[in-house]
Amino acid sequence: MAFVKSEIEYKQRTFRTFLEAREVFENLDEDESLRLEALNYILNHQEISYVLDMLLQKYSHNSNIDHALIDHAFANFKVKPKRDDDYMVILNMLKASNAYLRNKAITFLQDYGDSAKQFIEKLLYDKDRDIRIFAVNILGDVNYEDSRDLLVELIQDEDDINVLMTAVDYLGEIGDIDDIEILENLKYKFSNEPYVSFGIDIACQKIKA
Secondary structure, eight states, rough: OOOOHHHHHHHHHOOHHHHHHHHHHHHHSSSSHHHHHHHHHHHSSHHHHHHHHHHHHTTTTOOOOOOHHHHHHHHHHGOOOOOOOHHHHHHHHHHHSHHHHHHHHHHHHHTTTTHHHHHHHHTTTSSHHHHHHHHHHHHHHOOTTHHHHHHHHHHHOOOOOHHHHHHHHHHHOOOOTTTHHHHHHHHHHHTTTTHHHHHHHHHHHHHHH
């Protein structure tokens, strides 16, 4: 749903504190234009990490609601400075059951390129394998200058088959001829896993093409 300026002005309200604004924003029975006004007040007075945490607490387990408000918040992050705390909340958002929030978190990391790369590198070695897979997907899609080197390093250290093969698949897209030997050596490390051998063969074919 698009927000119409005249509707916002009609329901305009002055907030005295961001806690008051948050209470209005989190009230699903409140008029949507007022909730947008509340969100804008919070965006103007709080750092990104606060807004992200607010969205996470409100929508972590609630799907298919308020997508327009969530989109509005993320769109306004582009004009605010990014801090380490922002990326820490993004990590928690990647674990949310709400798929819409997870996708927004991935897009957030993709949009901020090099400024988010250091954080993504940390995710590559997170204890949660699903987070490592997320990190590999982001790394492959964003394709930093050293994405290939980071994938090669991960592949040589990774023991989880799902994470490993996600990285192998991306290396097939962005790797070079020198990586074929590294991939072939993985067959010996995972000799009891036919899926690994099959996936490596496909990646090598892509590199050679």
